[in-house]
Amino acid sequence: MIPDPPLPPECSRVVATSAQIATRVAELGARLAHDGGGDTVRLVTVLRGGVFFLADLCRAMECDVRLDFMAVAQYVPGQGGAVRVTKDLDDDIEGARVVLVEDIVDTGLTVNYVLGLLNARGAASVEVCALFDKPARRIADVPLAYRGFELSDRFLVGYGLDLGGRYRNLPYVAELRDEAVYG
Amino acid sequence: MGNRADTNAQGAAGEALAHPPLDQIEFAHASERVAAEILDYYRIAWQYEPTSFPIQWDGEGNVIAYFTPDFYLSDFDLYIELTTMSQKLVTKKNRKVRRLKELYPEVNIKVFYQKDFRALLARFGVTSEAREHADGGGFVASPDGSESGRLP
Numbered sequence: 001m002i003p004d005p006p007l008p009p010e011c012s013r014v015v016a017t018s019a020q021i022a023t024r025v026a027e028l029g030a031r032l033a034h035d036g037g038g039d040t041v042r043l044v045t046v047l048r049g050g051v052f053f054l055a056d057l058c059r060a061m062e063c064d065v066r067l068d069f070m071a072v073a074q075y076v077p078g079q080g081g082a083v084r085v086t087k088d089l090d091d092d093i094e095g096a097r098v099v100l101v102e103d104i105v106d107t108g109l110t111v112n113y114v115l116g117l118l119n120a121r122g123a124a125s126v127e128v129c130a131l132f133d134k135p136a137r138r139i140a141d142v143p144l145a146y147r148g149f150e151l152s153d154r155f156l157v158g159y160g161l162d163l164g165g166r167y168r169n170l171p172y173v174a175e176l177r178d179e180a181v182y183g
Numbered sequence: 184m185g186n187r188a189d190t191n192a193q194g195a196a197g198e199a200l201a202h203p204p205l206d207q208i209e210f211a212h213a214s215e216r217v218a219a220e221i222l223d224y225y226r227i228a229w230q231y232e233p234t235s236f237p238i239q240w241d242g243e244g245n246v247i248a249y250f251t252p253d254f255y256l257s258d259f260d261l262y263i264e265l266t267t268m269s270q271k272l273v274t275k276k277n278r279k280v281r282r283l284k285e286l287y288p289e290v291n292i293k294v295f296y297q298k299d300f301r302a303l304l305a306r307f308g309v310t311s312e313a314r315e316h317a318d319g320g321g322f323v324a325s326p327d328g329s330e331s332g333r334l335p
Contacts (some may be wrong), residue, residue, distance in 0.1 A: 008289065074308060075221060075309070077217060077223045077309055080220065080223070080262055082224055082226060083225055106306070109221075109227070113225055113226065117242075136299075137293070137295065137299055137303065139227075140259060141259055152317075155302050164305075164308060167312075181301070182271075182298070182301055182305075
């Protein structure tokens with residue numbers, strides 16, 4: 001196994017190594033495949049952070065898996081407006097077993113919004129699989145059917161999690177120092 | 184305490200929210216307005232300071248202190264209190280929140296400290312600058328061109 005690269009100076013410590021993540025993703029994948037009972041599972045993620053988890057999770061599932069992607073518009077302070085889909089699903093999900101794959105659930109607001117959309121499209125079931133759960137700041141009480149790790153209320157980067165687009169490609173998850181977050 | 188502002192929003196995707204324009208709501212701090220904008224963005228129904236809970240009485244049973252959480256989210260039966268001021272005020276507010284929970288255990292409340300909220304904004308791709316207590320506290324948010332594009 002390739003050792004994890006050193007921490008960037010902006011990070012204080014690793015909270016989940018690549019090996020720990022790989023082990024947990026394998027467990028989640030096995031559970032998802034087992035619970036599917038042989039049915040096709042449609043994994044949906046919201047771009048961009050969930051891509052890393054989705055890629056590893058689907059390869060840990062020994063069943064028929066289909067992938068699809070959504071993207072939502074960015075909130076801009078002072079401009080008002082409402083969240084909207086900027087990249088919709090490519091496939092029809094009516095009657096399908098859908099699993100929304102999330103890298104992290106924090107406030108739950110994005111998941112709550114996307115779940116509302118997916119549930120309105122006639123899927124047989126829609127469940128959430130989150131690799132990282134930060135319940136401390138949860139606003140929308142969304143049900144997590146599958147959960148990898150519960151994490152402390154710190155600012156995390158790596159394995160898809162970013163700050164301004166940076167750090168997503170770290171193979172582990174690390175805490176970012178306060179000065180890097182708040183200046 | 185700001186003006187009470189009711190909303191009839193259902194919180195469903197694509198539905199318009201019904202509450203006065205944010206400019207007509209007397210938010211105590213700029214950060215509360217940012218929070219209201221984010222809730223609107225996600226189509227979450229909210230009320231600003233709709234309830235004042237009595238938390239202290241004098242010897243004759245008269246209410247001498249209230250606690251008024253900043254937002255009530257009917258979709259989740261949840262009150263939210265944003266704490267954006269000095270540590271001294273945070274301690275005082277924490278005491279009030281503890282008292283609220285003792286007296287009204289059925290009330291769900293979540294406190295967001297300035298650091299919590301700024302971290303959420305940072306994840307969202309929004310930079311923020313804390314303001315001094317003398318300038319009204321809270322913080323000012325501004326876009327920074329981040330790639331993030333969504334609130335976790």
